[in-house]
Amino acid sequence: MLDPHRLRIFRSVIANGSIQAAASQLGYTPSAVSQQVALLQRETGLTLFERSGRGIVPTSYGKALAVESDEVIASLSRLSGVVADLRDGVTGRLTMGYFASAGSSWVPRMARKLMDEFPQLRLDLILNEFPDGQQSIHPDIDVIVQSRYYERPLPTGYRQQHLADDPYVAVVHQEHPFAGRAAVSLAELRDEIWVDNDFANGMCRHVIMGACDAAGFTPRFQVQAQDHFTAIAFVAEGIGVTVLPGLAARKLPHTVRAIPVVDPEPVRQISVLIKESIVHRPIGQRAVELLLQCVATPEAAL
Structure with a gap:
């Protein structure tokens, strides 16, 4: 060795x-x-x-x-962390994975409350994004918020619980003809210049591409952005439109508008996966309860 x-x-x-x-x-x-x-x-x-x-x-x-x-080396570092926790008397540890928009909307409030209720808890948070439409689970993650598993078996040792349906919105500049609309059909966006917001070709891209196929067209991506925030910044400068999950469009510059997309309505379904080994432990149960509260009250304090 x-x-x-x-x-x-x-x-x-x-x-x-x-x-x-x-x-x-x-x-x-x-x-x-x-x-x-x-x-x-x-x-x-x-x-x-x-x-x-x-x-x-x-x-x-x-x-x-x-x-x-x-x-x-990463495993050795985690093991060193466990040893340090044991030496310092930390009795509980929870590792949680999340994707970016959940991280900015739900996870910080959930984490704050969980750490208040379990002062000795060691909470590790991991950004867990999936390129190329593939989903994989980091071996140390106890709880993970992600797009729902479909057409494939759940990872061994995990249970799945639905968290939220996340309908997509079109983000347009405030001077765009659609800016004052209550909704826009996907087909109406056919001839727009699109700003790609999921360059890794992950689950968000798969949802919108499937909806565009149903509407009979392929988006004309003229700008490749790496993430939602960058894509929205391009739209704010008057460069095209971007279509993304509503959860990613909650904090927008004043120069853009978010409009629900319909006919068809793209929806990302979000779930939480919980390791079976912690499902019945108080810390695991409370983590899921707090996530559900964050989803139900997105703008309110818990």
């Missing part, structure tokens, strides 16, 4: 670009860092660095080891 301490030193050398810089960062002597790297190379039987001019660069083996060790 590889020595974790040597692995961390090796990763520091790669991150800092040299043994000298890694030694300065870690508070070691260059010879001590060089010795640990040499021992790791002997341990693995691989050449991890090679000479380049007056310095060194990682070999293909070194780069691969650095990438593959990410998860190991």
Whole structure:
């Protein structure tokens, strides 16, 4: 088994670009860092660095080891956190995953109340987004807010509970002809310039693309934005329109308007997944209760 301490030193050398810089960062002597790297190379039987001019660069083996060790180092860091919690007398720990718009609307209020009620709780929050329409669960997540699972089995060891239906809205500039409308049909947006708000091609994109297929057209994306906030900023400058879940459009610049989309009405269904091991624990039950309260009272304090 590889020595974790040597692995961390090796990763520091790669991150800092040299043994000298890694030694300065870690508070070691260059010879001590060089010795640990040499021992790791002997341990693995691989050449991890090679000479380049007056310095060194990682070999293909070194780069691969650095990438593959990410998860190991993260797990060791989490384990160190557990040890620290036990040493400090923290008796409960909950890890919660969320997507961006839930994180800005529901999760902070839920987390504040949960930490007030369980002062000894160690609450870890993880942004858990899914590229390319794929859904995966971080192995340490106890509770996760996400788009509802369909046409696939639930992850092993989890239960699912519906949280909310999240209808989509069209975000347009205040001077757009649709700005004063109570609703807009999806087909009416056919000829608009669209600002893409889900560049990763995640679940939000899949919902709207399915609705556009039903309406008989493909959106003309002329601006690629990485997220909802950036897409809305483009619209605020008068560049196109964007269509996104209503939850992502609750805090808008004064120069844009959000209009419900109908005929067909795209809807993102949001659920909470709970590990079966904590379903009946007070902390798990309370976390779900508070989430449901946040959904029911989006603007009110709990």
